Amino acid sequence: MKKKICILGLGYIGLPTAAMFATHGHKIVGVDVNNTVVSELNKGKITIEEPYLDIMVQSAVKSGNLVARSTPEDADVFIIAVPTPINKDKTADMSYVVSATESIVPCLKKGNIVILESTSPPGTVENLLIPILEKSGLDVGRDLLVAHSPERVLPGRILKELEENNRIIGGVNQESCEAVKELYRTFVKGEIYLTTPTTAEMTKLMENTFRDVNIALANELAKICESMKINAWEVIELANKHPRVNIHQPGPGVGGHCLAVDPWFIVEKQPKTAKIIDLSRKTNDSMPTHVYDRIKEILSGIKDNKKVTILGVTYKPNIDDLRESPVLELIDLLEQDDDIDISIFDPHVFTCKYIEKDMYNALKDSDLAVLAVNHDYFKNVDFQNMKGVMKTPNILDTRNFWSEDIVNDLGLDYYLLGKK
Known part of the structure; x- marks a missing residue:
């Protein structure tokens, strides 16, 4: 009816x-x-x-x-x-x-x-x-x-x-x-x-909290592996070969209308008990600051004014949704740094501060390209062109999306979140 x-x-x-x-x-x-x-x-x-x-x-x-x-x-x-x-x-x-x-x-x-x-x-x-x-x-x-x-x-x-x-x-x-x-x-x-x-x-809250806690474990592992100078992505790949293990992937933070929000609803109702949930949220919320610290470290040898290009600002790949995107928080941190200029390119976003319509225009005279979102668009990047327009050809891949060997062989310096 x-x-x-x-x-x-x-x-x-x-x-x-x-x-x-x-x-x-x-x-x-x-x-x-x-x-x-x-x-x-x-x-x-x-x-x-x-x-x-x-x-x-x-x-x-x-x-x-x-x-x-x-x-x-x-x-x-x-x-x-x-x-x-x-x-x-x-x-x-x-x-x-x-x-x-x-x-x-x-x-x-x-x-x-x-x-x-x-x-x-x-x-x-x-x-x-x-x-x-x-x-x-x-x-x-x-x-x-x-x-x-x-x-x-x-x-x-x-x-x-x-x-x-x-x-x-x-x-x-x-x-x-x-x-x-x-x-x-x-x-x-x-x-x-x-x-x-x-x-x-x-x-509904626990469906998203489960994923948030798992991502927090991966992000904590990424920090640990950087300190120990091993590759978190290799650790995850090998650990996940166990039939009862499924570690998620690290990244610059967790966004969206669900994972970045829903766990807090449980913490709000049971703050004395929801300790793991609370800590996981704080761990994931700390990642934009961690990425910012990696950026500062990579650029530490450049004396004059520096330019950082952010590739991708949405909270997940291949959509236009900016809700709770951790990349926006990373941009806020960069904005507060007087020594850093910012440009942004995202094939799905057209109304954002610092946004450029062309990726290579965004990369022009840049000292570091930060791959923040692994949009399919970025699969076919012309690294030679990228190197040609950048002032200092540094890349920070927060998603393990590009091949380190290919990027390095083409003369760019490749850095990976979760590895030092």
Whole structure:
């Protein structure tokens, strides 16, 4: 049975979800506070980069199944997919969730379904969402079916993973679970598991915390191996040949809307117990400073003003997403150094301070090129051209992306994060 669905938040999760429901026949009203997002969507255009999303959105808008609005309206289902960023004190900023939930209260009627997709601290549905929804005068669990169903997708593969990944639904009761399960069966081909809201919230957080802790182990190993003058990447490669070992890879830090944020939601709720999680977050947050120290070390022999070129600023390869990117923190550190000039090139980013449209223009007269993000674009770099335009042909590879032998044979000096 096709429903009218109001989706609040048209970002990296809300918009693909809206497009997916719309192309499967539901009537979707997408709501966003950004007027540009609303205006462009109603023209069939998108303001984020995600493979095939533009085609799907254009089709959904053309069919009349997807429209954008600045405020919510009456619907059968309300899906909240707004940001839950981190505050400076490492606590969750739930203001967007609060605002979105309050905005739908006047629209609610008996029989509605309300789903929180936004990643949230454990207890959000029970302690934050429900009290606001009860202002409608409806009985949550009987008149109003409520659940948390967190997104579990990877940018760059969102549409594919929305369909194929398993999904968790944490309903306030069995009726809520079943109603939301039936709704997502519209397009979800994976398994759907039912649980409580707080269990669903914690499950999503732990999925990302597991990876964050593993990356922290790799980053700590990188620092240890530099001190011991061995290659962390070789250690990881050999260790991972054991059938029960899977060490992740080090890098200049951890970013994005999940890994760099979600573990703090657990620490916020259980600060006395979540010691490993807390230390892992601090370890990963320390990496931009560690890379900055390596940069200073590499450039220590250059007396006059130095220029550093950053290659890649997004939080992961092959996307345009800058959220919580550790490279931005590295740039901030370089910016505070009066002896260093900065240039940046990223094939996916066009509006960033110091950005250059051409990589070799960015590298001109540079004393160090820092490969910060391993975009596919950088696979085919012309190292001879790079050497020709740089003042001092130094390379710091933070991703073990380029061949040290090839780079050195071409006359550039190659440095690797995790090896000295």
